[in-house]
Amino acid sequence: MNPPSATRPNTNAVGRPTMRQLEYLVALNTHGHIGRAAAACYVSQPTLSTQIRQLERHLGVSITERVGRGIVVTPVGRELADRARAVLRDTDELLEWGRTSTDELIGPLRIAAIPTAAPYLLARILPVVRERHPDVQIHLDEMKTLVLVDVLTTAQLDLGLMALPIPSEDIEHLVVLEDPFLLAMEPGHRLARRPAVTSGDLAEETVLLLENGHCLRGQALEICRDAGAREVGKGGTSLTTICQMVAAGMGVTLLPRSAAPIEARRGAGIVVRPFSDVVPSRQLALAWRGRSPAAPLYRDLAVLIAERLADLNTTSPPAAARQEPGDVPDAE
Structure with a gap:
């Protein structure tokens, strides 16, 4: 030697x-x-x-x-x-590659979602994953968009649920949900008497937003600027915090429809109304690395998830979120 x-x-x-x-x-x-x-x-x-x-x-x-x-x-x-x-x-x-050499995923599957989607959609998505790939061990996390993109690109993550656009050319995606925004307000608010609102109504309102780092903040800011909102509040750490601020009469907010069943449930102190003119919305997508050996399986999974979420693809707010006890009934 x-x-x-x-x-x-x-x-x-x-x-x-x-x-x-x-x-x-x-x-x-x-x-x-x-x-x-x-x-x-x-x-x-x-x-x-x-x-x-x-x-x-x-x-x-x-x-x-x-x-x-x-x-x-x-x-x-x-x-x-x-x-x-x-x-x-x-x-x-x-x-x-070793664990996806068949038509099923096996072993650990690392999934993360942005904070404005994780609490509201993962419970609907995970059963789809388990049904299609029963031998995976799911590991969940919650990350803001830039962090999620980084760990997904570097193979520290397998799948990400995030809003478009995705700032990386290395990531493929499939849209699984068109998620319209609703205007959330306290039940006694002047706009709560209407069955719907217009984007012009925002010009007279203080709109509460999430803190920097949330992609939803940027989307809401764009909508507010287009509508000429009088003032934009900021600094909420989560949608739950923002909705509590709304219930306290501090302003209104733009709430994704997917979050309304939880954040605007009866007793939460807020009501939501859809927009009747231009309907602002976001697109949520399941994303993965384009060069991943499991990319075809991930795309197949995204199609199944989109089908499971199809009932959310509507501009009407959920019935439970439209009216609070004692609130003025919606017009027919």
């Missing part, structure tokens, strides 16, 4: 980096902070720090540099993180 080259590391002696170490490196580069990276990987800070130091010994380079009281990823570390991301993606696709 020839001795190891003097100019190349002896990988048999020092060992190869583990997949977990590569995941920690990618997380550290993504978050730029040991604590946030450890939280994202569901490990303690000492565990992540120890593994990063071991990775530095494996590779013979400095991945991090201490600056003041914190650390930053070095230029070499950033380059390594990009390469590690590609290795993890290819490895996941290798595993994915």
Whole structure:
């Protein structure tokens, strides 16, 4: 046996980096902070720090540099993180190919949805997944759009439920729901006496919006600007919070119809009305990596999900959300 080259590391002696170490490196580069990276990987800070130091010994380079009281990823570390991301993606696709070599998905299936869809649609979607692919173990998460796109593109996720447009050319999708917006208000609001509202009605209203980072905020802002809304409130962390603010008389909001059965249920303190002129809406899509070996199965699954959600493709609000006890009856 020839001795190891003097100019190349002896990988048999020092060992190869583990997949977990590569995941920690990618997380550290993504978050730029040991604590946030450890939280994202569901490990303690000492565990992540120890593994990063071991990775530095494996590779013979400095991945991090201490600056003041914190650390930053070095230029070499950033380059390594990009390469590690590609290795993890290819490895996941290798595993994915192995478990999708038949016409059924098997093993772990990682699904995430945006926060304005997850609480309202996952309960309807997951039974479809289980019926079509009974041997999968579903892992769920909730992520804002940009994070979801990143982890989906890098094969840390298999499927994502999000609103269009999707800011990535590497992701394929199929629209599973046309989700119109309803105007939500307190029962005593002047517009609650009407069976429907117009976009022009927004010009006299304070419209409450989600905080930055939610794609629904951008969609609602565009609608409000077109309608000439007088003032736009902001800062709600969830649709539930926004709806509680509406119930308290702080303003009105644009509520996706898919959320109305929960957020505008009887006793919630708000009512919703459809738009009678131009109906604002969003498109929700199931998305996956275009190069995934399971892409044909994911597309088939998206078709089935769209069929299951077909009853939501209507501009009328759900009956339970149209009227509060003591509210003025809707006109026929």
